[in-house]
Structure formats: C-alpha cells, structure tokens
Amino acid sequence: xxxxxxxxxxxxxxxCSTSVAAADSSDPIVIPIHNWSSxxxxxxxxxxxxxxxxxxxxxxxxxxxxxxxxxRLGDVTLELEVWEGAFGASFRAALEKGGLHDAGDHDAVTxxxxxxxxxTKDACPGLPSWEALNDCADLFATAExxxxxxxxxxxxxxxxxxxxxxxxxxxxxxxxxxxxxxALWAExxxxxxxxxxxxxFNWTPNFAEAVWPGEFVEFxxxxxxxDKDPAVGPNPDALYxxxxxxxxxxxxxxxxxxxxxxxxxxxxxxxxSFTNPQIAEMAKFVDIDEMEPEEAAEAWLEANESVWQSxxx
Ligand code: TMO
Numbered sequence: 112x113x114x115x116x117x118x119x120x121x122x123x124x125x126x127c128s129t130s131v132a133a134a135d136s137s138d139p140i141v142i143p144i145h146n147w148s149s150x151x152x153x154x155x156x157x158x159x160x161x162x163x164x165x166x167x168x169x170x171x172x173x174x175x176x177x178x179x180x181x182x183r184l185g186d187v188t189l190e191l192e193v194w195e196g197a198f199g200a201s202f203r204a205a206l207e208k209g210g211l212h213d214a215g216d217h218d219a220v221t222x223x224x225x226x227x228x229x230x231t232k233d234a235c236p237g238l239p240s241w242e243a244l245n246d247c248a249d250l251f252a253t254a255e256x257x258x259x260x261x262x263x264x265x266x267x268x269x270x271x272x273x274x275x276x277x278x279x280x281x282x283x284x285x286x287x288x289x290x291x292x293x294a295l296w297a298e299x300x301x302x303x304x305x306x307x308x309x310x311x312f313n314w315t316p317n318f319a320e321a322v323w324p325g326e327f328v329e330f331x332x333x334x335x336x337x338d339k340d341p342a343v344g345p346n347p348d349a350l351y352x353x354x355x356x357x358x359x360x361x362x363x364x365x366x367x368x369x370x371x372x373x374x375x376x377x378x379x380x381x382x383x384s385f386t387n388p389q390i391a392e393m394a395k396f397v398d399i400d401e402m403e404p405e406e407a408a409e410a411w412l413e414a415n416e417s418v419w420q421s422x423x424x
Pocket of ligand 1: 147194197223265269314
C-alpha cells in the first residue's frame, strides 16, 4: 500500500510538471457497481487509482442495463465493463441517443452464453451443438420445468431474451432466471458430486474456468442484426435466433462530459485495458478467496503495479 502511494505520487508529480492540463473537478466521479465480481473489483481498482490521483469517487449500485441511460445523462460518469453479449444492445441504444461514448476496448475477448460442465457431455455426447442439446432435453427436465429441460439463466438484468431464443429455435427448454451469480455457482457445485447434467449461463473471463472445465453450447453464429431483423439468423420469422458473440468485446464507456470535467482521470480511463487473466483473477479473489471487493482491489493493485503505472503517463 505504502509503496503504491509513493510511486503514484512520483508518477503524478512527473506528469504535472510537464503538462498544463486543467485540474480535475473535486466533484465525485460516480462509478457504477453491478452484480458480478470482476466488475465490482475492477470498479474499485479504478476508483482507488482515481483517489490516489486526488479525485473524489463515489460508488453507486445500479441495474446493469439501465446504467447506460444513467451514463448518457451524466448521473453516472463511466462504465468499466460493457460486455457485448449482455449489454451491447443497451449500449448501442444509448450511443444513438447521445451523451455517452465508447472509451475504448479492453484487451479481453469475452463470451457469455449457455454453458455446461464437462461431465454433462458424458450424458449428451453430441454436445456442444445446440441441436444435440435439444435432443437431450429430457436429461435436464425437473419438477419445476415438467417435460422441458431446465436452463438456468443469469439474473434478469443481464440477458433479456433467453426464452425468445428458445422459441425462435423451437427448443424444448424452459428458461429460469437465477437470483444472483452465486446461484449459478451453487447449481454447478450441487450437480458436481453426482455428475448430474446441467446447463447454465456462464461467461469468460471468469474464475469458473479454472474450477470447472466446461464448454459453451454452440448456437447459430451471432450475426449483427440478429436482435433487430427477423431475416437475420436461421429462423426467417424470429429475432434472437443466434448465440451471443463468441469473440465479444469488453468496452469502457464514458459520459461525454467526463473529459472536460475530470481531464486527468479521463486520460487514465482511456488507457485502461485489462486482459482475460487479469479479469479472471479479480473474480477469483472474491468468488474463491472470499475477499471483500475493496480488499481484492488493493491486492490486485499491489501485485500489478507495473500494469497500472503505465496508464498514468
Ligand atoms: C454480464 N456478465 C459478464 C455477467 O455476463
């Protein structure tokens, strides 16, 4: 902690002596917090960097779809994890209305979709094809879903169109929303002892890939417009008849007023870029090591000083 503060002070004073940029406003930079661990830890990592630069930071817990409207209006200053699969549509809608912008991509490549732990494939060897999964729907039937297979989707604010995809592809599955990310891990953990077949929402980068080997279900490949134009995708009469992008982006988004109001913090934001292993580790600190998000952020900053120092110049 002490080392970090000292080297940050050196870096900041070096930057100040060679630049005539206006000072950042003392109003708080408002950083939104959502309901999955990497986003919470990353938000604290970046918040702690901003605080070390002398900025005030305020964290607010917000809905992960509605946040794009809040950033557009300047009620929230930025968003650090714009996942293409879950939030691409809300991000694009806010971009079109104006007020927020794309503040650059992280290095990370993302995927979010139906996923199963590898033992599921022993019971349904045609996987990962979605048609093979559908032929095995019986294996996933529960008291709750009757003759249909149960698919445990993420919380309702992540992905809105699971049941519509099932209908568009004529699948014999029922979508059930988990109440939290923890409910997804509990579902996989409970199935593990008996190697019970399960299919749940999952994503990468995440801690889960280091714990449970598994695969994403291969749906019809995502094509731009699959959520807007029924003609796109294999079913000519339906939206949502594609999987999520298999090589999705992870972006940062910022309120258009951020650069003018907090120019130094904005300069750092524009350079920030996390990799897949860095993001998976942030999740692991919380979901496996059971650290508090603030503690996890401190640990990450201490262990990765050279990474974030490079964003301050
Ligand atoms: C938004 N998420 C990364 C949980 O899919």
